[in-house]
Amino acid sequence: MKAHGIVHKYGDNVDTDVIIPARYLNTADHKELASHCMEDIDKDFVKNVKDGDIMVANMNFGCGSSREHAPIAIKASGISCVIASTFARIFYRNAINIGLAILECDEAAKDIDAGNEVEVDFDTGVITNITKNRTYKAEPFPEFIKDIINKGGLLNSLK
Amino acid sequence: MGMTMSQKILAKHAGLDSVREGQLIRAKLDMVLGNDITSPVAINEFNKAGFSGVFDKDKISLVMDHFTPNKDIKAATQCKQCRDFAGKYDITNYYDVGDMGIEHALLPEKGLIGPGELCIGADSHTCTYGALGAFSTGVGSTDMAAGMATGEAWFKVPAAIKFNLTGTLGKYVTGKDVILHIIGMIGVDGALYKSMEFTGEGLKSLSIDDRLCIANMAIEAGAKNGIFEVDDITLEYVKGRVNRPFEYFKADDDAVYAQVIDIDLSQVKQTVAFPHLPENTKTVDEITEDVKIDQAVIGSCTNGRISDMRIAAEILKDKHIAKGVRCIVIPGTQSVYMQCIKEGLAEIFVNAGCVFSTPTCGPCLGGHMGILAAGERAISTTNRNFVGRMGHVDSEVYLASPAVAAASAIAGKITGIK
Numbered sequence: 001m002k003a004h005g006i007v008h009k010y011g012d013n014v015d016t017d018v019i020i021p022a023r024y025l026n027t028a029d030h031k032e033l034a035s036h037c038m039e040d041i042d043k044d045f046v047k048n049v050k051d052g053d054i055m056v057a058n059m060n061f062g063c064g065s066s067r068e069h070a071p072i073a074i075k076a077s078g079i080s081c082v083i084a085s086t087f088a089r090i091f092y093r094n095a096i097n098i099g100l101a102i103l104e105c106d107e108a109a110k111d112i113d114a115g116n117e118v119e120v121d122f123d124t125g126v127i128t129n130i131t132k133n134r135t136y137k138a139e140p141f142p143e144f145i146k147d148i149i150n151k152g153g154l155l156n157s158l159k
Numbered sequence: 160m161g162m163t164m165s166q167k168i169l170a171k172h173a174g175l176d177s178v179r180e181g182q183l184i185r186a187k188l189d190m191v192l193g194n195d196i197t198s199p200v201a202i203n204e205f206n207k208a209g210f211s212g213v214f215d216k217d218k219i220s221l222v223m224d225h226f227t228p229n230k231d232i233k234a235a236t237q238c239k240q241c242r243d244f245a246g247k248y249d250i251t252n253y254y255d256v257g258d259m260g261i262e263h264a265l266l267p268e269k270g271l272i273g274p275g276e277l278c279i280g281a282d283s284h285t286c287t288y289g290a291l292g293a294f295s296t297g298v299g300s301t302d303m304a305a306g307m308a309t310g311e312a313w314f315k316v317p318a319a320i321k322f323n324l325t326g327t328l329g330k331y332v333t334g335k336d337v338i339l340h341i342i343g344m345i346g347v348d349g350a351l352y353k354s355m356e357f358t359g360e361g362l363k364s365l366s367i368d369d370r371l372c373i374a375n376m377a378i379e380a381g382a383k384n385g386i387f388e389v390d391d392i393t394l395e396y397v398k399g400r401v402n403r404p405f406e407y408f409k410a411d412d413d414a415v416y417a418q419v420i421d422i423d424l425s426q427v428k429q430t431v432a433f434p435h436l437p438e439n440t441k442t443v444d445e446i447t448e449d450v451k452i453d454q455a456v457i458g459s460c461t462n463g464r465i466s467d468m469r470i471a472a473e474i475l476k477d478k479h480i481a482k483g484v485r486c487i488v489i490p491g492t493q494s495v496y497m498q499c500i501k502e503g504l505a506e507i508f509v510n511a512g513c514v515f516s517t518p519t520c521g522p523c524l525g526g527h528m529g530i531l532a533a534g535e536r537a538i539s540t541t542n543r544n545f546v547g548r549m550g551h552v553d554s555e556v557y558l559a560s561p562a563v564a565a566a567s568a569i570a571g572k573i574t575g576i577k
Contacts, residue, residue: 013347013436017545022524025196026226026233028203040547060348060381064543065524066283068200068299089352089383090283094299144183144313154301155208158309 001122003080003101005053008038008045009114014057015064016091020073022065033069034076051078054120056112058084062091068098075100081120083127083138085109096145097154103127108136161411163319164386165354168294168408172277173314180415182316188218189293190272191306192280194262194520195223199237200300201281202244205307213248214310220252220271220280221245222262225520227255230527260492260518263287263375263460267367268492270400274389274407279303279312284460284542286377290370291397292389292407297378317383318417319354320345321410324361326425331576333470334369335462335540335560338376339430341422343440351381353417356410358388361424367396368466375461376542379437429575431538432558435546443563443575450557454537455486455568456549457561458516459523462540463491465498467561472504474565474576475511481571486513487522487529513568525549531556538567 018040020033027033038045055074061084062070071094074082082095085106095102101122108127112118116131125138141149151157162170162177170178172186193201198221213219221241226234238255245253252271259265263284266272274292278285281303288295298312306312322341342349355377357370365373370387377385387393389407397405428442457471468490480486488508490496496518499505508515521528523541531537531550537557539549544556557573566576 015543015545017524017543017548021547022196022225022526025524025526026231026237028200028237040552060351063347063381064283064378064545066281066285066297066299067197068281068301069196071299072200086348086351088348088381090297090299090378093302097299097301142183154305155204158305159208 003052003054003120005080005118006050007112007114007116007118008049008053008055009112010057012059013063014061016062016067016070017064019062019070020067025067025069030072030076033073037073037077046077049077049079052080053078054118055079055082056109058109059086061087063088066090068094071095071098071100083108096148099149099153103138105136105138108138111136160415161413163354163410163414164356164388164408165294165319165384166316168275168277169314169316178316180316180318184314184316185311186277186314188279188306188310188312189276190218190220190278191303192220192262192266192278192282192285193303194225194282195227195238195241196225197281197300197303198241201303201307202240204301204304208304210308213307216249217251218310219250219307220266221250222254222265223256223259224261224518225524226526227259227519228517258493261460261463261520264463264491264495267291267371268494270397270402273397273401273403273405274393275405279306283378284375286382286384287371287375287460289374289377289384289386290367292387292393294384294386296384317352317354319356320350320418320420321416322355322357323419323421324357324359324424325421326361326423327364328424328427331562332427332429333560333562334365334372336427336430337424338373339432339437339440339558340427342376342380342437343430345380347379347436347438348381350377353382355380355382355385357385362388362390364424366466367392368464371464372461379542429560429563431563431573432544434544434555434557437544437558446573450573451536451571452484452538452567452573453535454529454531455484455564456522456529456537456539456541457564458489458491459520459541460491461542462561463489463495465495467540468495468499468504471561471565472507474562475513475569476507478511478569480512480568484568484571486568487516488513489516489521490518492518522549538564538573540564
């Protein structure tokens with residue numbers, strides 16, 4: 001499995017309140033949530049994002065509220081993969097549980113810039129920055145987590 | 160190799176003699192919690208997966224607290240979905256307007272969590288119950304759905320930071336100041352993926368309300384859970400509330416910690432977190448500029464308990480809040496609300512020019528009951544001051560204790576109290 005797209009880049013401590021503000025949590029509709037994704041820190045994100053694009057950020061991505069609406073909004077906006085130096089733990093868990101691909105890779109997170117064209121190979125963990133002609137290696141998932149992802153999320157893995 | 164308190168609880172619930180850091184386990188749950196925002200997503204997933212029943216109708220809590228009393232039609236629809244689900248599966252601990260409270264104030268009060276128990280909740284502040292010596296952590300809605308169906312969850316066994324507490328808190332210095340001090344010291348990812356374990360002779364100086372407040376904000380340091388060693392204060396609190404056998408744990412003498420941090424409680428000062436991260440702390444003595452405020456919020460799962468109300472009332476008694484300031488006081492539960500009326504605190508608040516509200520998470524997350532306009536500034540006893548948290552993206556939230564919030568409401572600017 002691979003992801004290939006243009007990068008939307010953010011900094012440290014991107015919290016779930018800015019990924020999807022609480023004022024929109026009166027719905028669980030995926031498309032509606034996606035239509036407000038990132039608007040408090042990047043009001044152009046929704047306008048610019050294209051299917052398959054990649055989100056890259058630095059430390060502690062997804063900190064704060066446990067709202068699963070946050071990875072849902074990112075996934076439903078068309079983002080195929082989030083790469084960060086580190087993830088907040090509830091966001092990390094939620095992303096795996098709903099099948100949003102995420103990778104921890106400090107080197108990639110630091111080097112990749114907004115607008116770079118990036119390809120991710122999930123089988124090898126290799127991230128290729130086509131714009132800069134560089135590659136980075138992400139930590140592969142533990143087997144336990146691979147199993148959840150391969151079965152299409154947590155609930156499918158319990159069946 | 161010895162285990163931490165958190166590791167012992169996880170091992171017991173996984174049916175294992177011991178666990179080690181990094182190990183992936185499946186563990187049995189004593190409580191699964193959701194609210195009116197996270198439960199609808201869980202219920203959708205639960206139904207989509209085709210589950211036909213819940214694992215134990217007594218071990219699920221659904222609390223309608225975030226956007227209630229329903230703030231709009233969509234919120235009403237989400238609550239109705241939860242109500243219908245609770246009815247269909249005969250959920251014992253379903254709390255709606257009239258008997259609900261803010262979930263993390265309510266569950267300990269009702270005795271729904273006991274020492275040594277294991278709880279997950281689809282709300283990040285589920286870590287609050289570590290105050291009672293439980294392992295309790297926030298998860299997402301899918302984990303909640305799986306938990307309701309199977310009574311189990313997967314965990315990666317965390318490493319821990321040990322906080323060795325000594326000394327006694329000074330006058331008008333509370334649990335809120337302690338946790339803001341700690342987050343200021345270690346940062347919002349200072350305990351990422353780890354347990355924060357609180358122990359030491361300083362525990363004697365911390366009431367259950369102080370501990371609930373400290374454990375509540377463990378997540379703001381990135382922690383998986385916060386947990387307090389069980390002592391007489393804990394056992395006194397759970398007596399008559401937790402009417403079932405429980406087994407609690409001390410850390411082994413040879414438990415391994417990623418870090419050990421000594422905190423002398425007598426040195427902790429009244430502390431305020433400036434926008435837009437809980438780690439941006441200053442003690443009140445370090446605030447040299449005038450930080451004028453438009454609103455003060457006293458309440459929430461962090462500081463909506465009776466001792467919070469009492470300290471705010473003590474400061475507001477026979478005073479009036481500054482002209483141009485709105486002060487919103489929100490007791491955490493119906494029982495705290497009633498206690499405020501009985502003790503005359505409600506009268507003090509209203510006489511001081513505050514509003515006194517039914518329990519709700521409301522303004523903490525910019526839901527309702529006190530949203531900020533662009534350029535407005537609030538001092539708040541809540542737990543997050545992220546961009547746009549309480550309203551407009553150009554508004555600001557300063558986090559503080561009820562004592563500092565009350566004193567600031569009177570002064571019209573952020574100030575400590577002697």
